[in-house]
Amino acid sequence: MATKDYTETEIKTLVLDQMNNIKGLSASFTSDDATEALDEAVRECGFEVPATTDSDKLAKYQWLISRMRRFYLGRLYDQYILRFDAGELKAQQIAKNLSKALQALDEQFGAVKSDPDNAHLFHDADTMFGTDIVLSSGFVNDRAGQDISDYE
Numbered sequence: 692m693a694t695k696d697y698t699e700t701e702i703k704t705l706v707l708d709q710m711n712n713i714k715g716l717s718a719s720f721t722s723d724d725a726t727e728a729l730d731e732a733v734r735e736c737g738f739e740v741p742a743t744t745d746s747d748k749l750a751k752y753q754w755l756i757s758r759m760r761r762f763y764l765g766r767l768y769d770q771y772i773l774r775f776d777a778g779e780l781k782a783q784q785i786a787k788n789l790s791k792a793l794q795a796l797d798e799q800f801g802a803v804k805s806d807p808d809n810a811h812l813f814h815d816a817d818t819m820f821g822t823d824i825v826l827s828s829g830f831v832n833d834r835a836g837q838d839i840s841d842y843e
Contacts, residue, residue, distance in 0.1 A: 696743045697752055703729055706756055710763040718770070720763060732758035735800070737813045747812055754803070754812065761796045764789055 697705070703725035711719045732755045733739050740755065741748040768789040774782035804813045 694749060697740065699740045702740060702755060706759040728759040728762040731762045750812055761793065764793055768793060
């Protein structure tokens with residue numbers, strides 16, 4: 692089975708088009724929103740758009756796209772939480788449904804991040820292991836027993 696390798700621009704366009712095709716959406720999202728969504732997804736996941744040689748690229752594509760969708764749904768939630776249709780309570784119902792969807796997406800993401808089989812996807816080496824630190828030998832006395840801690 693052949694799989695598609697996505698570039699950063701293709702992922703942004705894919706998710707942006709999906710979100711703008713939601714029926715009944717009052718305001719469409721822009722390319723600036725797509726950039727912001729990808730940046731947020733990268734921060735949450737801890738990795739960028741994977742290289743074509745990355746063995747985990749399919750899972751990484753999936754989680755970047757999923758977190759980008761979560762970003763857009765969060766924006767929709769922000770729009771609908773401030774509206775109130777007194778007649779049918781339509782906006783409140785939409786906000787409630789969006790809240791449930793956001794909670795489900797966050798729970799799913801949290802479960803995958805803590806799952807031992809998938810946790811390696813979300814760990815950054817610099818975050819896990821820190822930066823290199825060069826330590827001295829720990830000896831403070833020379834062979835004659837003189838304190839050398841002040842000497843370079």
